[in-house]
Amino acid sequence: MANIDRAFIDQVLASTDIVELIKEKVALSKNGTNYKGLCPFHNEKTPSFNVSSNKQFYHCFGCGASGDAIKFLTEHDHLTFIEALSKLAQAANIEMPDSTKKNDTTYNLFISNKKAADFYNRTLKSNNNANAYLTKRDINQTMIETFQIGLANDSWDDLTKIFTKDKIIENALEAGLLIKSNNKIYDRFRNRIMFPIRNSTGNIIGFGGRIFNQQDGAKYLNSPETKLFHKSYELYGLYESKKSISQEDKVLIVEGYTDVIGLHNSGIKNCVATLGTAFTKFHFKKILRYTNNITFCFDGDVAGKSAAWKAINNCLPELKDGVQLSLIFLPEGSDPDTFVKEEKDEFLNLINNAMPLSQFIIQSLKSNLDINSVEGRTAFLINAKKIIDEMPDITYTTILKKEFENIGGNTIRKDIAPKVEAVNKESSTQKDHFDIKELTLINILLEYPSLLEDSTYAKYITNSVLIDIYESALKEKKMNKNFSAAHIINRYTDDHIIHKIMTMQSNEKSEDSARLTINEIASQLEKNSNEDIYFDLLNRYSNGDKLSDDERQFIKNFKK
Ligand SMILES: [Zn+2]
Numbered sequence: 319m320a321n322i323d324r325a326f327i328d329q330v331l332a333s334t335d336i337v338e339l340i341k342e343k344v345a346l347s348k349n350g351t352n353y354k355g356l357c358p359f360h361n362e363k364t365p366s367f368n369v370s371s372n373k374q375f376y377h378c379f380g381c382g383a384s385g386d387a388i389k390f391l392t393e394h395d396h397l398t399f400i401e402a403l404s405k406l407a408q409a410a411n412i413e414m415p416d417s418t419k420k421n422d423t424t425y426n427l428f429i430s431n432k433k434a435a436d437f438y439n440r441t442l443k444s445n446n447n448a449n450a451y452l453t454k455r456d457i458n459q460t461m462i463e464t465f466q467i468g469l470a471n472d473s474w475d476d477l478t479k480i481f482t483k484d485k486i487i488e489n490a491l492e493a494g495l496l497i498k499s500n501n502k503i504y505d506r507f508r509n510r511i512m513f514p515i516r517n518s519t520g521n522i523i524g525f526g527g528r529i530f531n532q533q534d535g536a537k538y539l540n541s542p543e544t545k546l547f548h549k550s551y552e553l554y555g556l557y558e559s560k561k562s563i564s565q566e567d568k569v570l571i572v573e574g575y576t577d578v579i580g581l582h583n584s585g586i587k588n589c590v591a592t593l594g595t596a597f598t599k600f601h602f603k604k605i606l607r608y609t610n611n612i613t614f615c616f617d618g619d620v621a622g623k624s625a626a627w628k629a630i631n632n633c634l635p636e637l638k639d640g641v642q643l644s645l646i647f648l649p650e651g652s653d654p655d656t657f658v659k660e661e662k663d664e665f666l667n668l669i670n671n672a673m674p675l676s677q678f679i680i681q682s683l684k685s686n687l688d689i690n691s692v693e694g695r696t697a698f699l700i701n702a703k704k705i706i707d708e709m710p711d712i713t714y715t716t717i718l719k720k721e722f723e724n725i726g727g728n729t730i731r732k733d734i735a736p737k738v739e740a741v742n743k744e745s746s747t748q749k750d751h752f753d754i755k756e757l758t759l760i761n762i763l764l765e766y767p768s769l770l771e772d773s774t775y776a777k778y779i780t781n782s783v784l785i786d787i788y789e790s791a792l793k794e795k796k797m798n799k800n801f802s803a804a805h806i807i808n809r810y811t812d813d814h815i816i817h818k819i820m821t822m823q824s825n826e827k828s829e830d831s832a833r834l835t836i837n838e839i840a841s842q843l844e845k846n847s848n849e850d851i852y853f854d855l856l857n858r859y860s861n862g863d864k865l866s867d868d869e870r871q872f873i874k875n876f877k878k
Pocket residue numbers: 357358359360367378379380381382383
């Protein structure tokens with residue numbers, strides 16, 4: 319969030335009511351002290367989208383979307399952080415510090431990219447040659463508008479001139495639009511059809527350029543990796559397709575941007591493409607936010623099969639029960655763009671009969687092996703075991719393992735987990751186990767932060783996550799007069815914890831009743847902890863330990 323003063327952000331958030339803000343866009347009904355409605359970020363019939371007035375935070379129990387008022391505007395209205403902040407500041411009648419906009423590099427890079435996209439788009443309009451090429455490829459005006467397609471002229475400095483004029487050349491260099499070499503600055507993209515690449519909120523983060531009337535040069539040229547643009551995280555077409563992906567609850571993954579455009583043109587709008595890289599686990603996690611049903615589309619040739627194998631291997635460690643992965647392979651030499659144009663029915667038919675993940679894995683493992691021989695089955699089981707070892711401990715893995723064993727005719731032994739992993743597992747269960755009393759205590763403190771002032775509850779909290787929340791809340795309260803629970807919750811990326819905190823509603827009507835409840839809980843927790851000490855002392859006593867006078871006194875006074 320750039321160099322913006324945290325206190326300023328807090329001041330804006332404290333002057334905003336998240337319930338009022340969201341109510342303008344989502345129908346909400348009261349549910350205890352929270353509000354509930356249909357989630358605007360995923361497709362659902364029963365409301366699982368919760369907004370807490372006390373915590374100034376929203377959370378969807380369905381898709382996991384969550385955040386404060388600023389996050390809501392960035393995700394829902396596709397604003398940048400600064401835009402969202404200034405919108406809220408304006409509504410609250412608070413003036414934005416002058417330095418804010420200037421200092422926000424993310425914002426500046428978005429602006430540079432937008433400026434370039436507009437320029438390329440205008441350039442395209444006046445170039446018959448390029449338009450003829452697009453028409454020949456069936457990219458019509460609607461697609462040009464939807465995907466903001468443009469043209470970089472055959473020139474070294476068209477874009478450079480634009481940015482020089484506005485003296486924002488440094489931003490354009492950082493965005494990868496221009497190149498500086500030997501003290502000369504020139505355009506990165508020349509003589510190419512330009513495809514802006516947007517992030518999921520619609521801001522342009524980079525470009526793909528494709529040659530169209532020349533023989534030399536790489537067919538495709540992407541923006542370099544920048545602060546905004548990371549190829550292994552981003553998917554082309556996600557912004558344009560995300561609504562269809564959620565509505566149809568499935569996605570088709572293809573390999574090129576022209577495939578995404580071609581599919582959209584044929585009415586198949588739930589598709590995205592990788593940007594010249596393999597499909598990574600980051601892509602996988604990103605797309606799971608929109609749907610659990612993923613179909614990959616690859617070329618039927620050797621390169622396509624190997625790309626498929628790589629993509630699947632990247633997904634396996636992140637697999638969850640309920641996620642359906644499947645694959646289709648097009649006839650050799652055809653790409654989705656042309657195939658769907660010529661034989662849409664056949665294409666849809668392929669998708670509907672896509673090969674399930676398990677079948678693909680088994681087929682790949684069996685290829686080149688004689689499964690009728692002992693050697694073949696041994697090799698099969700060795701490779702199958704590697705797959706299983708990569709997979710999480712879910713039902714799907716168990717069933718797939720059985721399937722492998724049936725084919726290989728022997729059991730696959732599970733490795734004894736390395737010690738480090740065992741320790742991690744243990745501590746994560748400890749982290750996940752929340753005592754209801756401790757959780758309630760934390761929740762009331764987050765809802766009534768003034769109670770933090772005379773707070774002496776630290777000694778009763780045993781869960782490490784809750785201790786962390788408690789300490790952050792204390793610190794926040796001391797430092798910040800605009801205490802915000804949202805700020806504390808925002809620090810957690812773990813869905814499970816946010817989920818827990820947002821499930822809790824104190825239903826306290828006033829600070830006084832909240833104080834009574836919290837004291838009651840504290841005394842119960844104190845009793846628990848005294849009980850622990852009591853049994854510990856008894857234990858030591860019966861083992862022949864010598865107890866101090868104080869300890870003896872404690873046993874005497876202890877009432878169960
Ligand atoms: Zn949702």
